[in-house]
Amino acid sequence: MSSRPLLKFAIVLIWAFILLFPMLGIEEDRFVWDRVLKVMAVITAAGMLVLVYHYFLKGLSLRPKVFDEASTKFRPPRRLLIGLGVAGVLALPWIADNYGRDIAINVLIYIALGLGLNIVVGLAGLLDLGYIAFYAVGAYTYALLNTNFGVPFWLALPVGCVISAGVGAFIGYPTLKMRGDYLAIVTLGFGEIIRIVLNNWDKVTKGPNGILGIKAPGLFYPVVENGSIEFAHLYLKNLIWMYYLILAIAVLIMLAVYRLNTSRIGRAWMAVREDETAAELTGIHTTRMKLYAYMLGAIFAGFAGAFFAAKVRYVNPSSFIFLESALVLCIVVLGGMGSIPGIIIGAAAIIVLPEMFRGLALYRMAAFGGAMTAMMVFRPEGLLPAKRKAQEVEMERETATIP
Amino acid sequence: MEVFFQQIINGLTLGSIYALIALGYTMVYGIIQLINFAHGEIFTAGGYIGVIVLSFMQARGVLDTHPFLGLFLAFVLAMIYCAFLAVALETVAYRPLRRASRLSLLLSALGMSIFLSNGMMLSQGVYDKAYPHFFTSGGFKVGGVIVTNMQVFIIIGSVLLMVGLNLFVNRTRLGKAMRSTAQDRVMSAILGINANKTIVTTFVIGAVLAAAAGVMVGLYYGSVRFDMGFIPGIKAFSAAVLGGIGNLTGAMLGGMIIGMVEIFAAGYLASEYKDVFAFIILILVLYFRPTGIMGEQVDDTRV
Secondary structure, eight states, X not given: OOSHHHHHHHHHHHHHHHHHHHHHHEETTEEOOHHHHHHHHHHHHHHHHHHHIIIXXXXXXXXXXXXXXXXXXXXXXXXXXXXXXXXXXXXXXXXXXXXXXHHHHHHHHXXXXXXXXXXXXXXXXXXXXXXHHHHHHHHHHHHHHHHHHOOOHHHHHHHHHHHHHHHHHHHHHHHTTOOTHHXXXXXXXXXXXXXXXXXXXXXXXXXXXXXXXXXXXXXXXXXXXXXXXXXXXXXXXXXXXXHHHHHHHHHHHXXXXXXXXXXXXXXXXXXXXXXXXXXXXXXXXXXXXXXXXXXXXXXXXXHHHHHHHHHHSEEOGGGGOHHHHHHHHHHHHHHOTTOHHHHHHHHHHHHHHHHHGGGGGGGHHXXXXXXXXHHHHHOTTOSSOOHHHHHHHHHHHHHHHOO | OHHHHHHHHHHHHHHHHHHHHHHHHHHHHHHHOOOOTTXXXXXXXXXXXXXXXXXXXXXXXXXXXXXXXXXXXXXXXXXXXXXXXXXXXIIIIIGGXXXXXXXXXXXXXXXXXXXXXXXXXXXXXXXXXXXXXXXXXXXXXXXXXXXXXXXXXXXXXXXXXXXXXXXXXXXXXXXXXXXXXXXXXXXXXXXXXXXXXXXXXXXXXXXXXXXXXXXHXXXXXXXXXXXXXXXXXXXXXXXXHHHOTTOHHXXXXXXXXXHHHHHHIIIIIOGGGHHHHHHHHHHHHHHHSTTOSSOOOXXXXXX
């Protein structure tokens, strides 16, 4: 038993004290100890657990070292699992209460956003830190068209997508020459520009007050009345209807991304991601491919944005801050870049986790930030990495052993 | 014309602060290719330590008798604190990800940024924390242009720090190690340069400069807030990119440009759109010079 972990533990404690004491322990000219001691106690307890693990439990194997797939006796057939999953997703709004439905809708919105950003970041390898701007464009397009001209949701949806795609191309175009992190800061800048404009262009966007009175999507359905068929109109205000609507949008996007993944364009994106120069030499029109990635990502975000405006029926600029872009990026990376199931899991984690921390009230965001770092440190390749990506990592490992 | 010169003085002050923060971004980026999102929070922490030290001394009555000692202590303690904070960040959140993809590293930094800013909110409160104003008020006039003592102090202080940084990077062994590691980490390691030590040094230097900037901002604007690091952080990073990331002179130049653009846009065009102009300049410069003003050709490293 070496004493190194103990030494480390002591250093961590001293270090934590140095960092915590000035922030927590000084009020004007008095020293207040109780807050410092409380936090230090928590850190000490956590450290003790790690020490106990290190000294006593590490040697014990809690699970078999080599996971033998054949040894798992019962595996329910794949179809059954998928069927159960689909049934669960379809039945969800009838089981859950309004709070649960709301969270489920949010998860689906973020799945749509994550899938869209995945095209830009995961497939084409363009780091976009201002993705939420397209979401804002979609939301404001529907909000403005609906409140000013009474345009219904179903008409505003394609218009919003076209405008989002236009903005995507507009932002994408000047950044085509840039590489790596230059791109990141420019997209971040564009995102901020759009938010600031929304915040200050009082005449059109009503500034920070936002736009109220957006109509929910409507639906005409036929009714037989006095022997003739009439069309009645129904606003889909109910959260159950909204759930099915966003579910349909998310599934549509999922299918599109699934098809794109293996399509010619999808492979071209991956080629651009891996080596732009080589991709160009093999005849891929790299500028056009990058523009496509931007526009398609923007379209999906526009979809999600229009839906968001229709669901909340109120938009204001504070829904489109940088933190949201960061969240979506987190979904893409957390889930494992480029994998659809990964993004679903990632979106669920990112939306549900803070809800679970709700009991912690004020500590919620701090806990979330800490959890984000911890997840990256312990699973840097994401929860469910895409198969192709996993193969690459495997190959890198193999080649890395050869000097 | 007087207004014009007044704006130049204001722009120089703001530009120096941005330049100090931008240096931290650019050095960290140069050495481990990470946009250190938590850098803005280090800057905020510096501001908080400054206000804590100064109010402590004021409450004990020391500040009135020894104002310069108070100022000195505020800066030195803030720098030491931020150095400790940066080392902790590097060890906890960045070192384990040294071999992971750059996106994971970036998100780890983002997580730390959220964690730190909320941690400061929890410990220091949601509201602005006011600096004791003891020598923030004085000033003098040069031909109709008002120059406050604080502005002179900020500009001279920043210049001294930047000269010091340049001497450190160019003249000392550790500075040489930093430059070498930034250029080729593997080769430097083979030649016997301790990469971890060098990277930690880089973080510490960046944090020291950010701490100084934090105290300066607190003194200049009179208060600090838990989320004040975000916008200056983004702008300082823009400044670093504008100058050509990884390039120290570029970061200083970029900081000055962003500061000037912001002040002039606020003065002559529309103050609510000042941030927009800063970003537009950034985008325009990068459009015509994709690697920044002083930047060299970047390699193809992608996310």
